Amino acid sequence: MPDIEAIADRAASATPHGVAKVVRGLSDRSIAWLFVAPTMVLLLAINIFPLIWTVYLSFTNFASNRPNRPVVNVGLKWYQDILSSPEIWAAMQATAHFVFWTILFQTLIGFSLAYLIDRKFRGHAFWTTIILIPMMLSPAVVGNFWKFLYQPQIGLFNYVVSFFTGIPPSSFEMLGSVTLAPWAIVIVDTWMWTPYVMLICLAGLRSIPDYILEAAEVDRASRWQQFWSITLPMALPFIMLAVLFRGIENFKMFDMVMLLTGGGPGSTTELASIALKRQAFEAYRTGYSSAFAIILFVVVFGLANVYVKALNKVKQR
């Protein structure tokens, strides 16, 4: 711990008198507002103002490629169109498939890995760091190079599959087939984000005090009983946290899938964000896409609310 008095003396002598007089006048309350205001102004300008603008656009026929056309109020038309549009429901279904399976695989594999790492074998810290690398990478760049791994004739993925199963490597296309493409994106996302779930589960397992497990051991609870009645329930808030966060992130998934499949083949992997991008920046249906954006935003906002509650619950531990 540094010597506070020495630091204080040095700082006091280094501060010019004039400056000291001015800042001395600031009350804690005004400092609080001075410190918070710039952040708030930036967020209002770059997040909230655009959001309000989106709400406005969602009630108009505005199209960004035809800025001079008179803007007409269309009421709730776009919202009705979206909720009755088969393409949008198909996108929502593709998103649900993606979110469900990625979360399931990531939770199962991530928790198992965390449980194994918690055995604290020699070198576990080093291998944990290695495992964490994929989740830090750029999702777009990851999508791009997995496209290479998934190439039907030359790609490593098909070669490895055929090596282990004997299926000819050119007989299936992970990205070109309607049935396989939705799984291709699940595999890449699981590869990338299992480390995330693993890391949070590991924190959960490590938050369980040793004395509880020791007490269970003394009471002759079997390992199986210990796992189901102590380990799992106590790690559950952490697992929930990871699941919620992955759920939010994958509900908005754009970059990795965009680079990997671009939404194809057809529109089998056209997730909500990709459908939104097509409507907004390729079809220039600005009003329609704004309404869709608002619907997505409301869902994410609701999930974020639950997420923060879960965060606070975990924080109290």
Add this chain to the structure above:
Amino acid sequence: MSGASTTAHSVVEPSANSKRLAGFLVILYAVVSMVPLAWIFATGWKTPPDSISYPPKVVFNPSLEGYCNLFTTRTRQTAEYIAALGAPNGECDEVTRRREMVIAGASNYLPRFANSLIIAFGSTFLAVSLGVFSAYAFSRFKIPLADDLLFFILSTRMMPPIAVAIPIYLMYRALGLSDSALGMILLYTAVNVSLAVWLLKGFIDEIPREYEEAAMIDGYTRLQAFFKVVLPQAATGIAATAIFCMIFAWNEYAFAVLLTSGQAQTAPPFIPTIIGEGGMDWPAVGAGTTLFLIPIVVFTVLLRKHLLRGITFGAVRK
């Protein structure tokens, strides 16, 4: 963590065999999960024919062609034209001529890489500066509706980028900020400031208030105490936060691809556009990807102790 309390005598200490099995399985997973990265790294050192050969080549003669193609643009020439040229000027020249081409100029990779650096550093500096002030205020002062404000700050980060991009695109067009580094810096600052506030609040919460109080009793003002006592104490936390912000800005794709094109484009939207003759130039993509990912791998190793905080907005500390 209770590492110290788990002694060899503890009854819950796993047996040697279960440790060995756990270690084997975890290492197996780690190695398998590194194969895709190792493959793209290796592809960067292959020749284009080697990169698309069947069966995939694990053993190959390393070539600089991928890196040469990444940094140059080339034009096809007749054999006579190439024969009439003087001695090749360096390895890349030689590799290119072997394909009956000559180097025409520099590619856009370096400028895109530079854009990524400028935008990442600029937005990180701004986000951390704004964040540390706000975090201190939330940590030390009674702010009305503090919990709601903090939730609001966090929720801005959770917005789907494409949903935000529609009005930002219109707004930037009106303000002349589209395809400018300044526009991207402001945008990434707005996204990162939420993470910065949450992370830094956690770090500052851990600095005992007594430090500042002692300094203030000694005649410091609140501001002096903040700059001379709290900031130095929070240095590690600030560094970790800065790296997280930098990684986000470095990796971001959705805003970059929609809001930038010629001038301010960053590397992630550029790398997928690297094409050679008749399809993707995979060795060049491998080379570009490798150079782009190396800083992140280094940062991940540096950050490993703080990763958990970073990915849970400072809520889970270990």
